[in-house]
Amino acid sequence: MTKKLPKELVELIQRDYDNIAGMVVLKDGKMAYESYFHGYAPNDTVHIASVTKSVLSILIGIAIDKGFIASVDQNILDFFPEYTLKKREKTIQKIKLRHLLTMTAPFKFKYEPYTKVYSSDDWTKAVLDLLGGKTLSGDFKYTTVGLQVLSGILANATQTSVLDFATEHLFKPLNIKTPPNVSIHNKEEHFAFLKDRFVKGWVIDPKGVNTAGWGLALNTRDMAKIGQLYLNKGQWQNREIVSEEWVETSTKTHSRWKERHYGYLWWIIDGAENPCFAAIGDGGNIIYVSPEKKTVVAISSRFMPRAKDRIEFIQQRLLPQLEI
Secondary structure, eight states, X not given: OOBOXXXXXXXXXXXXXXXXXXXXXXXXXXXXEEEEOTTOOTTXXXXXXTHHHHHHHHHHHHHHHTXXXXXXXXXGGGGOTTOOOOTTOOGGGGOBHHHHHTTOOOBSOSSXXXXXXXXXXXXXXXXXXXXXXXXXXXXXXXXXXXXXXXXXXXXXXXXSOHHHHHIIIIITTTTOOOOOEEEOOSHHHHHHHHHOXXXXXXXXXXTSOBOSSSOBEEOHHHHXXXXXXXXXXXXXXXXXXXXXXXXXXXXXXXXXXXXEEEOSSSEETTGGGOOOEEEXXXXXXXXXXXXXXXXXXXXXXXXXXXXXXXXXXXXXXXXXXXTO
C-alpha cells in the first residue's frame, strides 16, 4: 500500500526544498511512498532537464542492442556522411560515440553556445561545427548543447525520429504517455518552456530532431519507471527493453569530474565503492537508484536556479527517515 511521506519530511521539503513538485519511492519494485506539492498530481509532467541525457543513453543502448549502431567505438562522422569537414580539422575525425556518452568529447567553446546553436536551422550540424579543436585529451567537459549530436546520430542510424524510436522501444513498453513534439523558435520561447508550470512535450529543432541534453517533460511516476527499469537490469514485466550489459556498462565509472564519477550519461554516486547511480537534472530533478537497497527515488521539480542538492537529501534525510 502506498503511503504519503511522514509529516516531518513534508515540513522539511516545504522549508528547504520548496520547488519539489512530486516524489515517488519504489521499494522492491512496488510503490512505497508518493507525495505531490504545489497542486501537482501524478499525471502532471515537468521539464526533467538533464535527466533527458540519461534517457538518451538508454535509447543509444537499445539502438546498439538492435544493431542500428555498431558500438560505442564507432566514429561519430560515420553517421554524417554528407558533413563537410573544415580545413585542417583532424580531431573531429577521431571522436567516437563513447566520447559523447562520457562527456570527454572536445569542443571549440568555453561556455555553452545556447543562442548560436538554438537560433540555427539545424542544431545537430551547428554542434558538429563546434566539435573538435586542438586535441582529443579525454578530459571531462560537461555539456548540454554538445549532446545534440547524439540525437542526430540516433535519428540517422535508425532512420526514424528520436520520438518515434523512443515511443516504440521505451515509452510504450513502460506505459509512458508519448510526449508531443514542441518547437522552440527564440530565447523567449526557450525560457517559457523551462518555466512553464505544467509543461508538456519534447523539444525539437527546425529539422524535427528532438533534443538530447534537455527538453523532455515526464511525470514523476514515469521517472520512477525508468529507474526501476535500470534496477531490473533492463527488464520490464519479463521483457528485455535494453540489455543487462548496457545497463551495467552505462552505470560504471568511465570518466570523472573533480570528485564525481560519470558513466554513459549517468552519474555514479559516491564513486566506485557505492553502486548507486542517478540521472540528475537542473532544478533538482533526479532518478536515484540503489541496487543494494532495491530502491528507486524519483523527484520532479519546478524550475529553480541553484536548487539544493537532492543526493544529500535522499541519502541523509529521506531514506533514513523512511527506514529504507
